[in-house]
Amino acid sequence: MKFLAFATLAGSAAAFAPNAASKPASSLKDASDYEGMSGITFETGNKLFDPLGLTEYLPAKYAREAELSNGRSAMLATVGWFFPQVVGTFQGDDVTTTDPIDAILQADPQWWAQFIVFCAVIENLKFNKVKEGKSFTGGGEPAIDYMGLYPADPAKRAELEEKELKNARLAMIGFASFLSAHFIPGSVPGLPADFH
Numbered sequence: 001m002k003f004l005a006f007a008t009l010a011g012s013a014a015a016f017a018p019n020a021a022s023k024p025a026s027s028l029k030d031a032s033d034y035e036g037m038s039g040i041t042f043e044t045g046n047k048l049f050d051p052l053g054l055t056e057y058l059p060a061k062y063a064r065e066a067e068l069s070n071g072r073s074a075m076l077a078t079v080g081w082f083f084p085q086v087v088g089t090f091q092g093d094d095v096t097t098t099d100p101i102d103a104i105l106q107a108d109p110q111w112w113a114q115f116i117v118f119c120a121v122i123e124n125l126k127f128n129k130v131k132e133g134k135s136f137t138g139g140g141e142p143a144i145d146y147m148g149l150y151p152a153d154p155a156k157r158a159e160l161e162e163k164e165l166k167n168a169r170l171a172m173i174g175f176a177s178f179l180s181a182h183f184i185p186g187s188v189p190g191l192p193a194d195f196h
Helices: 002-014 060-087 100-106 109-131 154-183
Strands: none
Touching: 060 100, 060 154
């Protein structure tokens, strides 16, 4: 009986002991897939920005596409968060609030259906352009450039891609703080307790 109690204690103590085998350093720092990618600058310690280590499980191209897609959505969402507070609501009876979360719930389901179809059309267009050899992540002809703002000079392209990525990251962090301040008042320093 004493042996069983001792074995149980030893086994439970081993669960809290540090792992003797050292974890191999991430190969992403030296991986050729990540060489030359924008976003590896002094702000990120001159290494790939990946605080959660997700790129160990994802291909570089997919990780960057996801980061840019979410960042671009966050930039639009940030504008959408403040637009009704500055400009006001559109004429109509559907949405009567400037609170973005309440506005989502007040919007007519028909509007949501139109929005989903619109997003699907844009994503399909982007997908087809990428299949034609155009780029979604930079480094080539852009898949979508409606206004022709993407410069022809490679140095200016790299600079623009770097700016977009930094703004996208900032927008994702900013929008997360807006949501946090909305649902947990006072959780974000510098934002008012009644922030919406």
